[in-house]
Structures are given as structure tokens and as C-alpha cells.
Amino acid sequence: MSQFFYVHPENPQARLINQAVAIIRNGGVVIYPTDSGYALGCQLENKQALERICRIRKIDDKHNFTLLCRDLSELSLYARVDNGAFRLLRNNTPGPYTFIFKGTKEVPRRLMNSKRKTIGIRVPDNKIALDLLEALGEPLMSTSLILPGNDTTESDPEDIRDKLEHAVDLIMNGGFLGEQPTTVIDFSDEKPEVLRVGAGDITPFE
Numbered sequence: 001m002s003q004f005f006y007v008h009p010e011n012p013q014a015r016l017i018n019q020a021v022a023i024i025r026n027g028g029v030v031i032y033p034t035d036s037g038y039a040l041g042c043q044l045e046n047k048q049a050l051e052r053i054c055r056i057r058k059i060d061d062k063h064n065f066t067l068l069c070r071d072l073s074e075l076s077l078y079a080r081v082d083n084g085a086f087r088l089l090r091n092n093t094p095g096p097y098t099f100i101f102k103g104t105k106e107v108p109r110r111l112m113n114s115k116r117k118t119i120g121i122r123v124p125d126n127k128i129a130l131d132l133l134e135a136l137g138e139p140l141m142s143t144s145l146i147l148p149g150n151d152t153t154e155s156d157p158e159d160i161r162d163k164l165e166h167a168v169d170l171i172m173n174g175g176f177l178g179e180q181p182t183t184v185i186d187f188s189d190e191k192p193e194v195l196r197v198g199a200g201d202i203t204p205f206e
Helices: 014-025 047-057 073-079 081-090 127-136 157-164
Strands: 003-006 030-034 037-043 066-068 096-101 118-122 140-146 170-173 183-186 193-196
Touching: 003 014, 014 030, 014 037, 014 118, 014 170, 037 047, 047 118, 047 140, 047 170, 073 118, 140 170, 140 193, 157 170, 157 183
Parallel strands: 003 170, 030 170, 066 118, 096 183
Antiparallel strands: 030 037, 037 140, 066 140, 096 118, 183 193
């Protein structure tokens, strides 16, 4: 049975944020709000927690997992980013985008796309998510909470509780959210390519 926290969307309670960080550091899988629906997250190095997330979403090693970052200062440690791409990211983050880059040696191999060696990078525009990342002090391994057979992210925390309270360790209720997943932009080749149109405006990347 998971814990269920009611977190204020604009002024997240520090006590609950710190409890969530403790659960993550203890190997837990958490569901938390972002600017594009709810997401699943766990600690970057935790293989067992990642496997639990894969079972919940029924995804394989071809999936592009995402490192959720508090800002772009962590970018160069995990992704190979040229100056042009960095400028585009700086002008469009935080926001509902996932950016795909070639990963660096700092990214655990199991998190990268098995063939292309890519990783997703994301800076969310959500106060709860940003406070969680700040308290954690490192990126969160993350993927949108899109359940098998669905195209949209889960948006109702009470509904999520009914479906997944036995599958995760914590659900952070940050209110009802939009159902659109992030817009995905691939920077792993020479020109940026829009892989998925979602909540973020694609105009800057065309």
C-alpha cells in the first residue's frame, strides 16, 4: 500500500517533500506531478526501482527514459549538447518538453536507448517537481505516467490511487492536471526533430 501525500501545488510543504526524498533514496518508486500530467520516478542508480517502473508501464529497453533536472546546470554531465542546442533549451526551459541527446558515460547504460545510446532530459515547470529535485540534489529517473493502452498521461491523482496504490511507494497529489504528455525534440542528430507533439509549442524547434 502506497503513501498518499496532499501537496500544495504552489507552496509545497517542506516536510512532505523531505519525506518523498527519503522514500526515493530508500529505493522507492513515486508518482509526482509535472507540467504535463503525472510521472513515475525513482533514483537514478536504482535498478530494481527502474524494473518496477518498466513493469507498470510495460516498456522495454528501446524506451527513452528521461532525467528530470532542476535546471540546465546538470545538462553537460549527462548529455552531449552543442551550443546551438543549449541556446534553444535555455530559451524554452523550464517547460513541457523532453529533449533527446546522446548520453555521456555518467548515464547508467540501462537508462539509455539500447541501440542509439540516447537519453531524455527535462526541466519541468512545476513547483512540486522542482522542490523535489532541489531537495534530492540530483536528477530523478523519470517517465510519463502513461498506462498500457493509453495515449495520454494520467491526470487525476485519486484515479491514480485506485489503479496503482499497490504498485508504487508514494503518490504525491498535486491536484488535477492536464493530460497532454511532453513535446519530444530529438537533438541526437544534426538537426532537431520533433518526435512527439504534446503540451509544448513546437514553433521554436521547426
